[in-house]
Amino acid sequence: xxxxxxxxxxxxxxxxxxxxxxxxxxxxxxxxxxxxxxxxxxxxxxxxxxxxxxxxxxxxxxxxxxxxxxxxxxxxxxxxxxxxxxxxxxxxxxxxxxxxxxxxxxxxxxxxxxxxxxxxxxxxxxxxxxxxxxxxxxxxxxxxxxxxxxxxxxxxxxxxxxxxxxxxxxxxxxxxxxxxxxxxxxxxxxxxxxxxxxxxxxxxxxxxxxxxxxxxxxxxxxxxxxxxxxxxxxxxxxxxxxxxxxxxxxxxxxxxxxxx
Amino acid sequence: xxxxxxxxxxxxxxxxxxxxxxxxxxxxxxxxxxxxxxxxxxxxxxxxxxxxxxxxxxxxxxxxxxxxxxxxxxxxxxxxxxxxxxxxxxxxxxxxxxxxxxxxxxxxxxxxxxxxxxxxxxxxxxxxxxxxxxxxxxxxxxxxxxxxxxxxxxxxxxxxxxxxxxxxxxxxxxxxxxxxxxxxxxxxxxxxxxxxxxxxxxxxxxxxxxxxxxxxxxxxxxxxxxxxxxxxxxxxxxxxxxxxxxxxxxxxxxxxxxxxxxxxxxxxxxxxxxxxxxxxxxxxxxxxxxxxxxxxxxxxxxxxxxxxxxxxxxxxxxxxxxxxxxxxxxxxxxxxxxxxxxxxxxxxxxxxxxxxxxxxxxxxxxxxxxxxxxxxxxxxxxxxxxxxxxxxxxxxxxxxxxxxxxxxxxxxxxxxxxxxxxxxxxxxxxxxxxxxxxxxxxx
Ligand code: SF4
Numbered sequence: 001x002x003x004x005x006x007x008x009x010x011x012x013x014x015x016x017x018x019x020x021x022x023x024x025x026x027x028x029x030x031x032x033x034x035x036x037x038x039x040x041x042x043x044x045x046x047x048x049x050x051x052x053x054x055x056x057x058x059x060x061x062x063x064x065x066x067x068x069x070x071x072x073x074x075x076x077x078x079x080x081x082x083x084x085x086x087x088x089x090x091x092x093x094x095x096x097x098x099x100x101x102x103x104x105x106x107x108x109x110x111x112x113x114x115x116x117x118x119x120x121x122x123x124x125x126x127x128x129x130x131x132x133x134x135x136x137x138x139x140x141x142x143x144x145x146x147x148x149x150x151x152x153x154x155x156x157x158x159x160x161x162x163x164x165x166x167x168x169x170x171x172x173x174x175x176x177x178x179x180x181x182x183x184x185x186x187x188x189x190x191x192x193x194x195x196x197x198x199x200x201x202x203x204x205x206x207x208x209x210x211x212x213x214x215x216x217x218x219x220x221x222x223x224x225x226x227x228x229x230x231x232x233x234x235x236x237x238x239x240x241x242x243x244x245x246x247x248x249x250x251x252x253x254x255x256x257x258x259x260x
Numbered sequence: 261x262x263x264x265x266x267x268x269x270x271x272x273x274x275x276x277x278x279x280x281x282x283x284x285x286x287x288x289x290x291x292x293x294x295x296x297x298x299x300x301x302x303x304x305x306x307x308x309x310x311x312x313x314x315x316x317x318x319x320x321x322x323x324x325x326x327x328x329x330x331x332x333x334x335x336x337x338x339x340x341x342x343x344x345x346x347x348x349x350x351x352x353x354x355x356x357x358x359x360x361x362x363x364x365x366x367x368x369x370x371x372x373x374x375x376x377x378x379x380x381x382x383x384x385x386x387x388x389x390x391x392x393x394x395x396x397x398x399x400x401x402x403x404x405x406x407x408x409x410x411x412x413x414x415x416x417x418x419x420x421x422x423x424x425x426x427x428x429x430x431x432x433x434x435x436x437x438x439x440x441x442x443x444x445x446x447x448x449x450x451x452x453x454x455x456x457x458x459x460x461x462x463x464x465x466x467x468x469x470x471x472x473x474x475x476x477x478x479x480x481x482x483x484x485x486x487x488x489x490x491x492x493x494x495x496x497x498x499x500x501x502x503x504x505x506x507x508x509x510x511x512x513x514x515x516x517x518x519x520x521x522x523x524x525x526x527x528x529x530x531x532x533x534x535x536x537x538x539x540x541x542x543x544x545x546x547x548x549x550x551x552x553x554x555x556x557x558x559x560x561x562x563x564x565x566x567x568x569x570x571x572x573x574x575x576x577x578x579x580x581x582x583x584x585x586x587x588x589x590x591x592x593x594x595x596x597x598x599x600x601x602x603x604x605x606x607x608x609x610x611x612x613x614x615x616x617x618x619x620x621x622x623x624x625x626x627x628x629x630x631x632x633x634x635x636x637x638x639x640x641x642x643x644x645x646x647x648x649x650x651x652x653x654x655x656x657x658x659x660x661x662x663x664x665x666x667x668x669x670x671x672x673x674x675x676x677x678x679x680x681x682x683x684x685x686x687x688x689x690x691x692x693x694x695x696x697x698x699x700x701x702x703x
Contacts, residue, residue: 066686078689079686079693081693114692114697114700116696117690118697120690158627208661245365
């Protein structure tokens with residue numbers, strides 16, 4: 001009976017997962033703030049406390065993500081891209097294409113049959129396909145990001161944005177509000193614009209069904225549906241889409257333990 | 261305040277001589293006046309090198325100076341200066357960095373601005389622009405600079421070559437393009453004669469062209485030594501060792517440099533010394549100018565056992581024999597044929613593979629010859645000319661060749677604000693993991 005720990009320190013959130021015999025036993029998601037080292041430790045501690053465990057009970061730890069290299073108590077590090085691949089493969093073995101929509105970036109990852117990366121493309125220079133776009137939308141409409149998904153589903157006629165650029169879309173959204181467009185129609189339009197950016201990445205990486213969406217963006221049901229429409233297929237979404245990289249890291253820790 | 265980055269350790273000691281070359285080229289522009297020589301603002305790979313060398317005209321390479329500013333992480337002040345006069349940062353940053361520097365120098369009445377990297381560059385007596393078929397900044401940059409240096413005459417050529425069209429017979433078209441390019445070069449000579457007040461010594465030009473041909477051959481022979489496993493030199497070095505070919509073509513120093521490099525690589529091979537030990541993966545640098553401020557990233561690759569035995573960038577020559585150049589006694593016509601065939605000799609191969617293009621064909625040949633496992637492309641946002649088609653090249657490569665791992669890096673040549681080291685290293689790590697998975701699949 002060995003516990004392993006996977007940590008993913010992202011630019012916005014840090015996540016930690018404890019696995020035992022390949023089963024998820026606990027996890028935690030906390031805001032990263034400015035101190036990645038501390039954020040990783042706090043997330044790990046929160047996941048351990050749920051099981052009344054301490055760091056001493058953990059056989060192996062793998063850290064990933066933006067601040068993964070700063071986790072000094074980790075035995076090993078990996079990229080969050082590989083970890084996403086491993087995590088999604090564990091949850092949905094048939095998935096070959098992953099769209100990870102984070103706060104600052106979006107990326108598409110193609111997996112091989114073993115759940116390893118076959119190809120990946122990142123887009124972190126343009127906010128158009130990332131969670132940033134949703135934050136901008138929430139701010140203009142005076143709602144919470146978490147309310148966007150459900151509200152967008154009530155749209156009657158999605159607003160068509162003439163731009164896929166988050167910066168220009170902001171002023172376009174403001175003009176549409178003044179023209180009387182409903183918040184739901186605006187959000188549905190934003191989802192469509194984002195979906196088309198994300199699917200462009202998927203095409204570049206080589207669309208291979210089945211597909212899954214992960215990251216904070218996958219918590220937005222409206223965006224997930226828009227991506228599905230754009231792809232012309234349904235997509236898998238993990239129950240907690242923010243923890244797939246931490247899960248992958250934990251699986252890697254387990255793998256090394258098995259082979260060492 | 262310029263941020264100095266730790267210098268890149270070079271794998272070959274011959275490459276360590278490059279800063280002397282670059283400094284020498286810059287200081288030659290500053291000393292030219294005393295020596296009674298004329299200075300020409302010049303652009304690389306456009307067939308004008310030998311004309312300048314044969315007429316003792318000192319080239320002032322704007323691209324080189326901007327690269328130095330970038331490598332010293334000291335370009336921002338010049339970019340901002342150009343921006344203050346409405347030159348957008350998304351224009352070629354070689355151009356805007358150089359224009360900013362020229363603006364400052366003009367404000368000082370022609371004196372070199374204080375703190376200019378490696379002493380700066382001298383004021384030109386003429387500007388020889390060249391679009392090189394595809395680069396619009398190289399048309400507009402000299403013209404834009406002329407706003408600040410109104411007394412400096414500009415002469416802009418193009419050096420067209422037949423555009424790629426799988427259904428056209430480029431062999432039929434070549435002669436027309438060569439005729440046009442030869443006339444452009446002839447006009448360049450006339451322009452230079454007018455500015456310098458000297459006549460071209462045609463025998464000297466012919467000898468200079470012959471020396472260039474020899475340098476082209478030696479360059480390729482030397483670079484082909486990198487096929488060896490482990491490779492004795494990688495792209496991190498090649499971004500330095502390209503200097504003599506690119507900026508000093510037609511000089512004995514350039515030829516001698518490759519004699520030394522050739523000897524050193526042979527010795528490394530004999531001693532079994534490679535860039536990375538063990539060498540885990542071999543990658544082609546398939547396209548794109550590098551981020552001059554981040555050359556240390558090559559070492560990051562090397563540190564993980566990844567080497568670049570070959571690159572497309574700055575391999576601006578070919579074995580002369582392979583180009584099968586028609587005989588001519590006119591050195592300008594020879595330069596024109598060499599230029600046109602340098603591009604078109606890939607066309608036949610591309611025609612044989614449906615859906616391929618000459619650029620992709622070239623990448624495939626190098627992948628095969630240098631036994632590469634994957635490809636890295638660098639898309640520098642401010643150089644549209646060379647980088648606009650990179651995504652398509654990568655996609656075509658996968659389609660017509662094989663689904664090899666490809667990393668597309670995004671950044672710039674000069675503008676450091678486009679760069680994030682942590683993200684870049686994260687991408688590189690993920691790419692290496694992709695390579696590992698690919699090799700496993702291949703068995
Ligand atoms: S080829 Fe690119 S880098 Fe060179 S001058 Fe033209 S735009 Fe600038």
